[in-house]
Amino acid sequence: MVKPTLAPGTVIDGFRLGELVHRGGMSELWLVTRPGDTTPLLMKVPLIKEGADPAAVVGFEMEQMIMPRLSGPHVPKFVAAGDFSVQPYIVMERIDGRSLLSRLKELPLPYNEAASLGAKIATAVCALHRQNVVHLDIKPSNIVFRPGGEAVLLDYGLSHHAQLPDLMQEEFRVPFGTAPYMSPEQLKGNRSDPRSDIFALGVLLYFFSTALRPFGEGETLRAMRRRLWRDPVPPRKLRPDYPPWLQEIVLRCLEIEASWRYPTAAQLAFDLGHPDQVKLTQRSERLRRDPFTVVLRRRFNTDLTQPRRKTDVTAQLAAAPIVATAVDLAADVSLNDALRITTRRILATLPAARLACINVNKVHRLAIDTTLDAGGHSKQVDRLVGLRHWAEPLKLDSARLTVHVLEGVDPADAIVEFARANRVDHLLIGARDPSLMRSLLGSVSAKVAAEAGCSVTIVRPLRDD
Amino acid sequence: MLIALFADIHANRQAFSACIDEARANGARRFALLGDYVGYGADPEWAVETVMSLAGNGAPAVLGNHDCAVSDPRETMNIEAKIAIEWTRGELGRPARDFLARLPLTASEDDRLYVHADASNPRGWGYVASTADAARSIQAAHAQVSFCGHIHRPAVYSLSATAKMTAFTPVTGVPIPLLPGRRWLIVAGSVGQPRDGDPAASWLMLDTDKREVSFRRTPYDIDAAAAAIRAKGLPDWLADRLYRGT
Numbered sequence A: 001m002v003k004p005t006l007a008p009g010t011v012i013d014g015f016r017l018g019e020l021v022h023r024g025g026m027s028e029l030w031l032v033t034r035p036g037d038t039t040p041l042l043m044k045v046p047l048i049k050e051g052a053d054p055a056a057v058v059g060f061e062m063e064q065m066i067m068p069r070l071s072g073p074h075v076p077k078f079v080a081a082g083d084f085s086v087q088p089y090i091v092m093e094r095i096d097g098r099s100l101l102s103r104l105k106e107l108p109l110p111y112n113e114a115a116s117l118g119a120k121i122a123t124a125v126c127a128l129h130r131q132n133v134v135h136l137d138i139k140p141s142n143i144v145f146r147p148g149g150e151a152v153l154l155d156y157g158l159s160h161h162a163q164l165p166d167l168m169q170e171e172f173r174v175p176f177g178t179a180p181y182m183s184p185e186q187l188k189g190n191r192s193d194p195r196s197d198i199f200a201l202g203v204l205l206y207f208f209s210t211a212l213r214p215f216g217e218g219e220t221l222r223a224m225r226r227r228l229w230r231d232p233v234p235p236r237k238l239r240p241d242y243p244p245w246l247q248e249i250v251l252r253c254l255e256i257e258a259s260w261r262y263p264t265a266a267q268l269a270f271d272l273g274h275p276d277q278v279k280l281t282q283r284s285e286r287l288r289r290d291p292f293t294v295v296l297r298r299r300f301n302t303d304l305t306q307p308r309r310k311t312d313v314t315a316q317l318a319a320a321p322i323v324a325t326a327v328d329l330a331a332d333v334s335l336n337d338a339l340r341i342t343t344r345r346i347l348a349t350l351p352a353a354r355l356a357c358i359n360v361n362k363v364h365r366l367a368i369d370t371t372l373d374a375g376g377h378s379k380q381v382d383r384l385v386g387l388r389h390w391a392e393p394l395k396l397d398s399a400r401l402t403v404h405v406l407e408g409v410d411p412a413d414a415i416v417e418f419a420r421a422n423r424v425d426h427l428l429i430g431a432r433d434p435s436l437m438r439s440l441l442g443s444v445s446a447k448v449a450a451e452a453g454c455s456v457t458i459v460r461p462l463r464d465d
Numbered sequence B: 001m002l003i004a005l006f007a008d009i010h011a012n013r014q015a016f017s018a019c020i021d022e023a024r025a026n027g028a029r030r031f032a033l034l035g036d037y038v039g040y041g042a043d044p045e046w047a048v049e050t051v052m053s054l055a056g057n058g059a060p061a062v063l064g065n066h067d068c069a070v071s072d073p074r075e076t077m078n079i080e081a082k083i084a085i086e087w088t089r090g091e092l093g094r095p096a097r098d099f100l101a102r103l104p105l106t107a108s109e110d111d112r113l114y115v116h117a118d119a120s121n122p123r124g125w126g127y128v129a130s131t132a133d134a135a136r137s138i139q140a141a142h143a144q145v146s147f148c149g150h151i152h153r154p155a156v157y158s159l160s161a162t163a164k165m166t167a168f169t170p171v172t173g174v175p176i177p178l179l180p181g182r183r184w185l186i187v188a189g190s191v192g193q194p195r196d197g198d199p200a201a202s203w204l205m206l207d208t209d210k211r212e213v214s215f216r217r218t219p220y221d222i223d224a225a226a227a228a229i230r231a232k233g234l235p236d237w238l239a240d241r242l243y244r245g246t
Helices: A054-069 A100-106 A111-129 A168-171 A197-208 A221-228 A246-253 A265-273 A292-299 A313-318 A333-349 A379-394 A411-420 A437-443 A444-451 B013-025 B042-054 B067-072 B079-091 B096-102 B131-141 B224-229 B236-244
Strands: A015-023 A028-033 A037-045 A078-081 A089-093 A143-145 A149-154 A321-324 A354-362 A401-408 A426-428 A455-459 B001-008 B030-033 B107-109 B112-115 B145-148 B155-159 B164-170 B185-186 B201-207 B212-218
Touching: A015 A037, A015 A111, A015 A401, A037 A054, A054 A078, A054 A089, A054 A168, A089 A265, A100 A143, A111 A143, A111 A149, A111 A197, A111 A246, A111 A265, A168 A437, A197 A246, A197 A265, A221 B042, A246 A265, A265 A321, A265 A354, A321 A333, A321 A411, A333 A379, A333 A455, A354 A379, A354 A411, A379 A401, A401 A411, A411 A426, A426 A444, A444 A455, B001 B013, B013 B201, B013 B224, B030 B042, B042 B079, B042 B096, B067 B079, B067 B096, B131 B145, B131 B155, B131 B164, B131 B185, B164 B236, B224 B236
Parallel strands: A321 A354, A321 A426, A354 A401, A426 A455, B001 B030, B112 B145, B145 B185
Antiparallel strands: A015 A028, A028 A037, A037 A089, A078 A089, A143 A149, B001 B201, B107 B112, B155 B164, B155 B185, B201 B212
16 A cells, blocks of 8 residues: 655545644654544654664554553543554644643742642653553653643653563663663663652652753763662752752652662652651751762672563552541540551551551631630641551551641541542541431541542441440 | 454363353354364363364364374373373264364464464474564464464464564453554463463453454363363373362
8 A cells, every 4th residue: 555645634544634743753743633523633653764763663563552551631542543554653632731841941940849740740650550551751851731730641652561562672672761861770671660750750850950960961871871870969969958858759769779769659749749748868868979889889789780570560559559547536446446457457568558647627617717726726736646646556667657637628528539639549437336426417438438539448446245 | 353262172161161151251253263172171072062063153273282192193292191182082972083183283364373383383283482482483374463372371472574573471351452563473371271370261352353362261160170080080180280270
């Protein structure tokens, strides 16, 4: 079959080409329309000529396999694909929003703004990982924001799908990626670790908050390999007012060993969304890079430079959930004890899980609420203290525990919203004794169980009859 | 159209009938049979009759090494397989033996090739156990997609336009797109004697419209299959391994 010439007005499988909006090294992007379809559409056409980079072909095949399987607001909606026998293309939704690339001239961004962008991107990365995909090319030009604010990740040509053949891995023994953002394990040929995207997001956060790339822009393999043993200059050395909590987060993302980074993008998004609850370690205080002796040890530690086994994406996510326990501080001791026992049982098997203890301060719709009690104490602080006291017997490392007092007219709504916004995987909540109040007002736990988007465990104390 | 493919049934009536039922319930309109209908299991006559009936309705069926050994005692096999085949020979009636003796080594349909083992020498019964084996088989196949069994462990191989091979262990139930730019070898698991650690019966569903293949697992009544093996006086070991899927 004859290949159609691509020009405005050309029709391919019912899609009429409009303006050519981008021509890159590996592909062209065209605006396209289809009769009866009002959504703005984009056609991606790979540039495949005689002697072209075989990676362009394989990258396009990967994208054709992966994109139709993705869903949700953080990916462009897949519309159609054409194969190599006539004209290869992918038609997808055109995101009407701003690319992160357009903000490079504004760098460095204010810290809070960088963190808020980072949280949105981490949320998108989390959504992708939950669909078994590691992006492996997280960088500003592959991120756009919808008008509603959600980050959308573009370009799946280098991505790895844990449940599909990895054509890139098998065909090319050299690492593919974008030099400044590539993780140490990616350089060593491991394409299956979701924490590689967390590393790239760390590079992006560092860059957006300091205007400098943590590992420079070197594109040679030699320059890139230096990150296998050389840690970046701590941001606080570059900007004395750099917040310790942000340095803690950024340097944790940039750990050379993947197991020292955040275990999941959801946990990273959680910390970016709760700066006041970030557990500060020695990382947050660092003003200089690791001493030469440490670097030398890493440099000649063959274990670090060896390629690693394949990572199981699903297992990595399942091992590090965010668990939230809703504690009613006024409830019966026996109920709160039972809640603690169940929480402990879940956390015991999952050392990378974190626990958010939540309590709802019920506010009234009409009356003016005072934040102080009759004795002049802050109710908020009292509740935070109460939550920490409840969690104390769990003996959790403080990096795994956070406490939150929410406000809401309806406690169930507040809990459900917290779980949604923080990508909580598992909610635990106590059931109250059947009582007149519950039958009149409805049960909080029943409403949470019905409306939460995650697993909910309803806990009752042991029966004594 | 949905086509269900079955390999290495090995006279396991319980597993085979469970897979056929599930395939039909999931919309399979056609079947293809990749050899080794007998050997190891307790119901060779039933298995061959079922294959004959599917073949009578148009399902392509190819010869496996155990099927071949029924009529050709020169076929080299390990001792367990030999014991089972000698017993099987006595169990099969003339029509079943004639049917097996007439089976082809390969069968083709559209752009697909069906074969029991390595397609580069179908009568040699070579295992496709590595990327190198798969490359040899794909190059000999002259089809865009070839299907085989024999090794009792599911695998997917592809050969790109630039002559690069990829290997992949499929995930149950996740369809794999058979991209047209490359050639594929799909190695089916075993219906009647899985050896990949999962005792459930293993088979394939091919969607010719979407050009996708998915690997399926169907649980079946292992107790009944194992009891039948013991009742027929076959070695206990053949019954025990069904529980382990090894």
